[in-house]
Amino acid sequence: MWIAAMGKIDLYGAEIAYRRWGSGEPVVLLHSSTGSSAQWTVLGESLQADFQVLAPDLYGYGESQPWPGRQAFSLADEAEIVEALIRIHGGHAHIVGHSYGGAVALKVAARGCVSVRSLTLIEPVAFHILSNGDPLGEAYLEQVSDIAEFVQSSLSMGDRAGAMHAFVDYWNGPGAWEALGDAQRGKIMAVAAKVPLDFWATMSEPANLADYLALTTPTLLFSGTESPAPVRRVVSLLDVAFRDVRLSVIPGAGHMLPLTHAAAVNRDIAAHPRRHRPARTPAAA
Secondary structure (H helix, E strand, C coil): CCCCEEEEECCCEEEEEEEEECCCCCEEEEECCCHHHHHHHHHHHCCCCCCCEEECCCCCCCCCCCCCCCCCHHHHHHHHHHHHHHHHEEEEEEEEEEEEEEHHHHHHHHHHHCEEEEEEEECCCCCHHHCCCHHHHHHHHHHHHHHHHHHHHHHCCCCCHHHHHHHHHHCCCCCCCHHHCHHHHHHHHCCCCCCCHHHHHHHHHHCCCHHHHCCCCEEEEEEEECCCHHHHEEEEHHHHHHCEEEEEEEEEECEEEEEEHHHHHHHHHHHHHHHHHEEEEEEEC
């Protein structure tokens, strides 16, 4: 077994940490809110024989420093982390993103600042595309706004446990927070301050669904049948919008499907960049 090497880059004065496995064409793995690059340990190890795997800790998570606050926070700020890593490692990559990381991955692909050879989005929380005049989408956006406001107000009152209790139970179902061990709850509360920024970035992003119609990047979408309705709606909208897309629905899975259903999800994730690697040029005789 290869152990991931840790690297660091400096971006606007903030130190960004990332894990690196293997060598070759890059695959970038982007974690969910309150998570870190450690989320991808099993997948990184499975990909390292064929790819150079890069898994950054997004702002305020893992070993990365908080966002330095140059202006109103946005998905573009996180996208710059990914783009910097890709430029350092050749200028092109396959990208995999889960939840908040999926929204960041989508932003990178839409910006077009680097070459994205394939995209895997696992229930990306691109809530901004729900604001499209569709009554169902608007209702789901209001539901997300309610939980975001509760988290923000609880943190403002110093109640990190209450804020993260609501956050974790929203995404994983009632009782999920209480089922966690003390150490897990402590780790989540330690990064709670970043969560409102994540909500803000995904909900205030100026792009709309029409902006993604031109994307031709081969895309694999994942959704769980038991996940919250707003994110399942996001996936269904992207499934219609993308030109080159395949949807994988995991029966019985919730929003944390890369962890709860890792075997099935990782198998499909690994196959996608392999399918879309550039053809090798035959060696000259």
